[in-house]
Amino acid sequence: GTDPLVQDTDLGGVGDGVEILVDGTDPLNGSDDFDPSADNDGDGLTNSEEVVHGTDYLDPDSDDDGLLDGEEVNDYGTDPLDPDSDGDGLSDGDEVDNYLTDPLDADSDNDGLDDGDEVNTYQTNPLDRDSDDDYLNDGAEVLTWGTDPLDPDTDDDGLEDGEEVMDYYTDPLDPDTDDDALIDGSEILLETDPLDPDSDDEGLLDGDEVLNWTTDPNKADTDADGLDDYEEVFTYGTDPLEADSDSDGLDDYAELFTHGTDPLDPDSDNDGLTDGEEIQGTKITLNTEPRMVTSDPRNPDTDGDGINDGDEVVAGTDPNVHVL
Numbered sequence: 001g002t003d004p005l006v007q008d009t010d011l012g013g014v015g016d017g018v019e020i021l022v023d024g025t026d027p028l029n030g031s032d033d034f035d036p037s038a039d040n041d042g043d044g045l046t047n048s049e050e051v052v053h054g055t056d057y058l059d060p061d062s063d064d065d066g067l068l069d070g071e072e073v074n075d076y077g078t079d080p081l082d083p084d085s086d087g088d089g090l091s092d093g094d095e096v097d098n099y100l101t102d103p104l105d106a107d108s109d110n111d112g113l114d115d116g117d118e119v120n121t122y123q124t125n126p127l128d129r130d131s132d133d134d135y136l137n138d139g140a141e142v143l144t145w146g147t148d149p150l151d152p153d154t155d156d157d158g159l160e161d162g163e164e165v166m167d168y169y170t171d172p173l174d175p176d177t178d179d180d181a182l183i184d185g186s187e188i189l190l191e192t193d194p195l196d197p198d199s200d201d202e203g204l205l206d207g208d209e210v211l212n213w214t215t216d217p218n219k220a221d222t223d224a225d226g227l228d229d230y231e232e233v234f235t236y237g238t239d240p241l242e243a244d245s246d247s248d249g250l251d252d253y254a255e256l257f258t259h260g261t262d263p264l265d266p267d268s269d270n271d272g273l274t275d276g277e278e279i280q281g282t283k284i285t286l287n288t289e290p291r292m293v294t295s296d297p298r299n300p301d302t303d304g305d306g307i308n309d310g311d312e313v314v315a316g317t318d319p320n321v322h323v324l
Contacts, residue, residue: 002027025058044070055080066093078103089116101126112139124149135162147172158185170194181207182217192217203230215240226253238263249276261297271300272310284316295319 002009002016009016012030019027023034031040034057036048043050043060050057055069062069065083072080078092079085085092088106095101101108101115108115111129118126122142129137134152141149147161148154154161157175164172170184171177177184180197187194192206199206202220209217213233220228225243232240238252239245245252248266255263261275262268268275273282273295281292295302295309302309302319309319 041069043068044074049073053080063092065091067096076103086115088114089120099126109138111137112143122149132161134160136165145172155184157183159188168194178206180205182210186210190217200229202228204233213240225251227256236263246275248274249280259297268297269300269309271295271308273297273313278309282313284313284318286316286318291318293318293320 007015010026010028010030012019013035014023014025016027019025025034034040034047037046039046040057041050041060043055045053045055045057047057050069053069053073055062060068060070063079063081063083065072065078067076067078067080069080072078072085072092076092076096083091083093085103086095086106088095088101090099090101090103092103095103095108095115099115099119106114106116108126109129111118113122113124113126115126118124118138122138124131124138131138131149132152134141136145136147136149138149141147141161145161145165152160152162154172155175157164157170159168159170159172161172164170164184168184168188175183175185177194178187178197180187182190182192182194184194187206190206190210192199197205197207199217200220204213204215204217206217209215209229213229215222215229222229222240223232223243225232225238227236227238227240229240232238232245232252236252236256243251245263246255246266248255248261250259250261250263252263255261255268255275259275259279266274266276271278275297278295278297281294283290284293285291293313300308300310303312303322305312305322307315307317312319
């Protein structure tokens with residue numbers, strides 16, 4: 001359909017033969033003729049500049065990345081022939097227009113994750129190194145600790161992942177690092193050791209102390225009676241919260257190891273006097289004279305006179321003297 005009598009049928013500046021045999025352009029459409037100084041595709045690059053950069057002077061976005069070739073060359077320094085100049089999995093156009101990330105830096109926030117992974121895989125913020133503000137950067141959470149970069153407390157133990165890793169050395173994926181039945185956050189509040197199941201080393205797990213016995217997990221002997229909590233609970237059956245389990249005036253340790261009395265029975269010899277009264281003395285009036293008398297808390301009839309010690313005290317006689 002060209003005019004055999006006209007060298008340039010479309011008057012675009014390029015002969016019909018060059019358009020057909022060299023440029024592959026339409027000899028009937030002057031707008032696609034290659035004029036070195038023209039910008040046929042309106043992308044901000046002259047046709048000759050397009051030749052230099054290897055772009056298509058008839059296609060404003062040669063790599064189909066959403067940025068004009070002229071923008072890539074003149075504004076962003078990106079490769080107009082590569083839709084993803086930094087190879088991070090996001091097109092240059094998406095980085096510039098949608099995510100505001102750097103199309104020349106695969107990891108715009110330097111958190112160890114490529115921008116594309118943040119957007120497409122982890123849904124983290126490619127412009128924020130620590131998307132969940134837990135003091136661990138997103139890359140460390142994903143690649144090192146296996147924690148959730150969108151959840152500041154992955155194991156829901158009351159401690160942020162960063163605190164666990166950097167401050168307490170607990171496991172951010174295990175709410176109870178030392179398996180003592182207390183979650184790590186509770187241990188920090190109670191000032192117990194979240195890495196030691198028995199913080200006071202007396203044989204009871206911290207969780208058992210807090211949840212079952214209500215003893216102090218930081219004190220081996222909660223009631224300060226000379227017996228540690230484990231001994232009271234499992235060996236002697238005494239009350240680890242009460243120094244004098246039977247309320248007889250003698251502490252449990254003294255009953256067991258000094259007097260040989262029963263710390264669970266206030267009157268070990270059943271003579272009517274408490275063990276404390278027998279050891280510490282009880283008041284009688286003998287021949288109108290008041291005096292304190294003691295007796296053997298393991299012998300109901302200390303003086304062997306056939307009358308038990310309690311009856312003697314009531315009668316005003318000395319349970320230690322057989323003959324008045």
